[in-house]
Amino acid sequence: MDQRRLLLAFAVSLLFLMLYQEWIVRTYPRPQQESSAPPQAESPIGPTASATSGAGAGSGLVAPSGDAPLITVETDLLRAEITPIGARLAQVTLKHYPRTVDAGSDALNLVDDGPILPLTLQIAGGKSDAGVGYRAQGGPLILHGDDRGEVVFSGELDGLQIEKRYTFSGASYLFGLSTRVSGGRDGSPVGLVLTPMPPDGVNGRTREAGVALVARKLLQKPLKDMEKQDTTIEDADWAGFAAQYFLLAAVPAPGTSRALMGAVDGLPVVRLDVSSGPQGRAVLIYAGPKDQADLAQAGHDLGRALDFGWFWFIAIPLLQGLRLLHSVTGNYGVAIIVLTALVKAATAPLTQTTFRNMREMQKIQPQMSKLRERFKDDQVALQKEVMELYRRHRVNPLSGCLPMLLQLPIFVGLYNALGHAIELRHAPFALWINDLSAPDHLMIAGIGIPVLTILMGASMFLQQWISPQQGDPAQQRMMMLMPVMMTVMFVVGGFPAGLVLYWLVNNLLSIAQQYWMMRTAT
Numbered sequence: 001m002d003q004r005r006l007l008l009a010f011a012v013s014l015l016f017l018m019l020y021q022e023w024i025v026r027t028y029p030r031p032q033q034e035s036s037a038p039p040q041a042e043s044p045i046g047p048t049a050s051a052t053s054g055a056g057a058g059s060g061l062v063a064p065s066g067d068a069p070l071i072t073v074e075t076d077l078l079r080a081e082i083t084p085i086g087a088r089l090a091q092v093t094l095k096h097y098p099r100t101v102d103a104g105s106d107a108l109n110l111v112d113d114g115p116i117l118p119l120t121l122q123i124a125g126g127k128s129d130a131g132v133g134y135r136a137q138g139g140p141l142i143l144h145g146d147d148r149g150e151v152v153f154s155g156e157l158d159g160l161q162i163e164k165r166y167t168f169s170g171a172s173y174l175f176g177l178s179t180r181v182s183g184g185r186d187g188s189p190v191g192l193v194l195t196p197m198p199p200d201g202v203n204g205r206t207r208e209a210g211v212a213l214v215a216r217k218l219l220q221k222p223l224k225d226m227e228k229q230d231t232t233i234e235d236a237d238w239a240g241f242a243a244q245y246f247l248l249a250a251v252p253a254p255g256t257s258r259a260l261m262g263a264v265d266g267l268p269v270v271r272l273d274v275s276s277g278p279q280g281r282a283v284l285i286y287a288g289p290k291d292q293a294d295l296a297q298a299g300h301d302l303g304r305a306l307d308f309g310w311f312w313f314i315a316i317p318l319l320q321g322l323r324l325l326h327s328v329t330g331n332y333g334v335a336i337i338v339l340t341a342l343v344k345a346a347t348a349p350l351t352q353t354t355f356r357n358m359r360e361m362q363k364i365q366p367q368m369s370k371l372r373e374r375f376k377d378d379q380v381a382l383q384k385e386v387m388e389l390y391r392r393h394r395v396n397p398l399s400g401c402l403p404m405l406l407q408l409p410i411f412v413g414l415y416n417a418l419g420h421a422i423e424l425r426h427a428p429f430a431l432w433i434n435d436l437s438a439p440d441h442l443m444i445a446g447i448g449i450p451v452l453t454i455l456m457g458a459s460m461f462l463q464q465w466i467s468p469q470q471g472d473p474a475q476q477r478m479m480m481l482m483p484v485m486m487t488v489m490f491v492v493g494g495f496p497a498g499l500v501l502y503w504l505v506n507n508l509l510s511i512a513q514q515y516w517m518m519r520t521a522t
Contacts, residue, residue, distance in 0.1 A: 061122065061193060061264055062115045063130035065090045071139035071151055075170045078287065079107070087134040087153035087164040088117035092287045094173075094246075099200065101426045101435045110248050110287050112198040116267055118248065119285070121162065121179060121274075122191040132157050134164070143170035159183050173288025174298045179274050191260075191271040192283060194240050196223060197248055200425075210261040210270050211249065211305060212239035218304050221261050223268045230262035239270050242290065242305050245422040245437075250274075251284040251300045289422050292319070306420055314413030318343075319421055326423065332436055333429025336418070336498060340505045343410060348513065355517050360395045414502065424498045436498035450491050452500045457487030459507035466514060 066085035081091040098105035134153035141149040147170040167176035239259035240249030295303040308315035325335035375382035424436040441448030460483035
């Protein structure tokens with residue numbers, strides 16, 4: 001295999017692996033938790049709670065929210081509901097993010113209605129405040145702008161005096177929780193427990209993982225892996241759970257940066273050390289969207305939750321460009337089309353170089369075939385004659401691949417930007433496409449037809465059909481199968497319409513450019 005084929009294979013393989021990984025994540029979401037789970041071995045997360053239902057089941061983390069009136073805190077951005085049973089979060093709804101695309105949809109809730117509620121305290125000896133009846137002071141709260149307010153919960157557990165103090169701001173997704181435990185042995189560790197978020201309403205699927213920032217590097221652990229094996233993180237800047245578009249994370253106070261990822265009764269949990277005595281410790285909780293502006297305002301490097309991959313330095317400017325275009329067009333679908341056209345125009349010289357080289361390589365294919373037949377038993381001589389053929393015709397086999405490889409970071413950067421852009425969530429485009437973050441389904445006789453994806457596959461096939469053919473017939477057949485494979489992967493994997501739209505527009509522009517170059521080359 002010559003160097004050109006090696007580079008081509010590398011580029012196609014990298015693209016295919018990237019899409020295959022995305023397909024696997026979308027096709028196999030985490031399984032729903034069963035109502036009862038088999039007992040698990042004791043782990044760093046702590047002894048598992050009893051599987052029996054009811055308040056204060058066992059001495060672990062499981063306890064229902066109870067019938068006591070909830071304490072509500074309403075800000076400009078969110079509405080938090082705190083149950084006095086455990087002084088835990090019962091709900092956190094985001095006012096500006098509806099759960100579904102349907103008109104009149106409820107606001108998205110970041111708290112799963114499961115057996116364990118977030119912000120439960122885990123105390124030494126397997127104790128938990130999940131079933132503690134707290135006394136509340138200071139609520140309910142309604143905060144706007146720079147307003148600040150707090151709700152204080154006081155309770156008792158086996159002689160321990162526990163205080164949990166919530167502090168909210170009117171214009172931030174970030175709020176504080178200060179905990180104090182007294183009456184026990186000094187130095188007793190206290191952990192704060194976070195739980196996964198529910199699916200956000202896109203096909204009932206969620207791409208969620210336990211996350212932690214360690215030395216400015218994002219550690220991600222899929223939920224299914226958390227259920228199998230516990231992980232201890234000694235120096236976490238923050239930790240919690242991240243879905244595709246939302247984040248629920250805790251930022252510990254300095255000196256209490258130990259975090260653990262694991263499972264209790266089959267439910268993934270993240271625990272952070274928050275207190276070591278009666279003096280109490282404070283943590284900050286972020287419950288909100290993975291929006292660049294909101295994460296930057298929250299600080300504490302929470303912006304690292306937006307993982308744009310290796311080519312983040314390309315993805316971030318492209319995402320900013322998408323927002324700028326939306327401010328002009330008023331439609332994110334149109335903004336994607338314009339952004340794709342601008343990127344295509346910027347890379348046009350590289351594409352033209354690739355096409356020109358492919359044409360030259362096509363011209364010498366008959367001579368290449370004769371050389372392969374003549375020296376089929378002598379690979380060394382074949383390589384020598386091939387290089388001489390390249391020299392005579394002034395063809396560089398690498399000149400066509402290098403431009404393609406230079407375009408690959410731009411493609412991957414734009415792909416990642418569109419995949420993480422919360423702006424596309426529930427953003428309409430046109431006709432039947434009313435959510436660019438969801439797969440396109442045109443309902444015909446009760447069947448959802450992925451029209452946009454089919455058009456994308458057809459454009460890929462047409463683009464491959466009109467491309468100058470080179471290489472052996474087996475390689476050409478493989479390239480013709482790629483559109484079919486990609487279309488099936490996109491349909492089964494449920495790729496969002498925004499990404500499919502980008503791919504379709506890019507293919508159409510490539511076909512137009514290729515047609516123009518073929519006309520001017522004759």
